[in-house]
Amino acid sequence: MMVDINNIPRAYTETLTILNNISIEEYKKIPSKLIDMFIKYKDINYEYTITEANFEKQPILEETKIILAILFKDYWATPEQKDKIKLKEKYNDIQDELMKREMYNPDNLFSKSDKKEKVIELPMVKYKQSLFKKIWNKITSILKK
Numbered sequence: 001m002m003v004d005i006n007n008i009p010r011a012y013t014e015t016l017t018i019l020n021n022i023s024i025e026e027y028k029k030i031p032s033k034l035i036d037m038f039i040k041y042k043d044i045n046y047e048y049t050i051t052e053a054n055f056e057k058q059p060i061l062e063e064t065k066i067i068l069a070i071l072f073k074d075y076w077a078t079p080e081q082k083d084k085i086k087l088k089e090k091y092n093d094i095q096d097e098l099m100k101r102e103m104y105n106p107d108n109l110f111s112k113s114d115k116k117e118k119v120i121e122l123p124m125v126k127y128k129q130s131l132f133k134k135i136w137n138k139i140t141s142i143l144k145k
Contacts, residue, residue, distance in 0.1 A: 002064055011063035017048045018068065029075040092109035 016038050019027055052058040073085050129137075 003066065009041055009060050010048075011044045011061050011067055012038040012042040013034045013044075014048045014061060014064040015067045015071075016042060017050060018023045018064070022049060026076060030071060 016035075019030070019038075025041070050058055073082065079086065
């Protein structure tokens with residue numbers, strides 16, 4: 001999942017719209033400095049409204065999803081949820097590390113691969129002197145005498 005830096009101001013706008021629709025208790029858990037940053041760097045030309053009654057069907061930027069996931073993890077999650085998130089992150093990190101180790105394993109770096117090298121055999125070609133070269137050689141041999 002790649003973050004498009006050009007979408008960040010729009011993501012801040014979407015995040016602020018969503019935060020304006022949550023309960024006051026949940027909103028107050030977010031530091032005011034963070035809210036101020038969202039306001040300062042939001043895209044003022046981008047209009048985002050919540051139109052779906054079922055929020056899961058609401059179109060939303062990937063960057064906004066990431067911001068909301070971070071807000072959930074840092075401010076809204078219960079201790080049990082935070083522990084589960086940490087375990088999942090640790091598991092993902094281990095999987096990534098194992099994948100990298102397999103891809104860049106120095107033991108397999110110089111080992112012969114399963115692919116067999118193709119050896120191309122070319123037949124020997126007898127060299128034939130061109131007619132011009134034969135004539136030229138004859139002339140030079142006569143002149144040398």
